[in-house]
Amino acid sequence: MFRLIAGPCTVESREQTLTTARAVAAGGAVMLRGGAWKPRTSPHSFQGLGHAGLRILAEARAETGLPIVTELTDVREIDAVLEVADVIQVGARNMSNSALLTEIGRSGRPALLKRGAAATIDDLLAAADYILAEGNEDVTLCERGIRTFETSTRFTLDVAAVPVLKERTRLPVIVDPSHAAGRRELVRPLALAAVAAGADGLIVEVHPNPAEALCDGPQALTTAEFAAFADDVYALAAAVAPAPSLAAAA
Ligand code: PEP
Numbered sequence: 001m002f003r004l005i006a007g008p009c010t011v012e013s014r015e016q017t018l019t020t021a022r023a024v025a026a027g028g029a030v031m032l033r034g035g036a037w038k039p040r041t042s043p044h045s046f047q048g049l050g051h052a053g054l055r056i057l058a059e060a061r062a063e064t065g066l067p068i069v070t071e072l073t074d075v076r077e078i079d080a081v082l083e084v085a086d087v088i089q090v091g092a093r094n095m096s097n098s099a100l101l102t103e104i105g106r107s108g109r110p111a112l113l114k115r116g117a118a119a120t121i122d123d124l125l126a127a128a129d130y131i132l133a134e135g136n137e138d139v140t141l142c143e144r145g146i147r148t149f150e151t152s153t154r155f156t157l158d159v160a161a162v163p164v165l166k167e168r169t170r171l172p173v174i175v176d177p178s179h180a181a182g183r184r185e186l187v188r189p190l191a192l193a194a195v196a197a198g199a200d201g202l203i204v205e206v207h208p209n210p211a212e213a214l215c216d217g218p219q220a221l222t223t224a225e226f227a228a229f230a231d232d233v234y235a236l237a238a239a240v241a242p243a244p245s246l247a248a249a250a
């Protein structure tokens with residue numbers, strides 16, 4: 001089944017997170033995303049609420065029933081994250097952090113592994129192997145844009161990664177159009193391209209007031225526009241013939 005995951009980039013406050021969680025639940029998301037620890041480029045940028053952020057996510061799950069995907073940035077916090085995360089996210093910056101991958105593998109918790117901005121598809125699959133090698137087979141791969149010479153988008157969405165990964169692995173493949181786009185106007189077309197290419201799901205950022213967001217505001221869909229976006233995504237997903245994985249057919 002097609003999976004639409006949505007929520008704020010970062011848990012900033014109880015109100016911001018609960019407002020977003022209610023909106024994405026009403027709009028048809030099946031999982032809530034939100035970071036408690038953020039791997040920011042600059043140490044002077046907001047780093048997330050940490051444990052307090054996890055508690056807010058737990059509250060959002062209790063209220064909406066949506067399972068939670070949240071990022072583990074530091075292996076020392078794995079026990080805390082395991083208390084709240086239904087799915088543990090490995091961010092692009094940590095894709096090659098083998099110690100982190102191994103511990104997530106040992107935990108047995110489902111993982112969402114994002115492709116590094118400078119990682120090849122082979123690199124991504126090798127990183128997934130660290131989790132799989134521990135006997136944890138519940139790994140979802142995520143294409144989120146790669147670094148190229150093009151500067152008009154934040155990253156270049158590698159749409160071809162979707163069918164290529166589907167040839168190479170049975171693992172589900174989802175796409176994050178938000179980080180690839182870098183700005184809200186481009187999220188919908190990239191999302192639809194990903195669905196048309198056969199993605200098993202999407203993960204998108206949503207904020208009640210993106211102008212005030214502490215992280216990634218320009219690329220966040222508003223809570224007000226999320227339901228229409230979700231309708232379009234689900235309609236296309238239903239129209240795209242379920243492409244059987246070539247690996248599965250082999
Ligand atoms: C995120 O999902 O908010 C995030 C930081 O993404 P990425 O690791 O792909 O940059």
Ligand code: MN
Nearest residue numbers: 009205215216
């Ligand atoms: Mn983000």
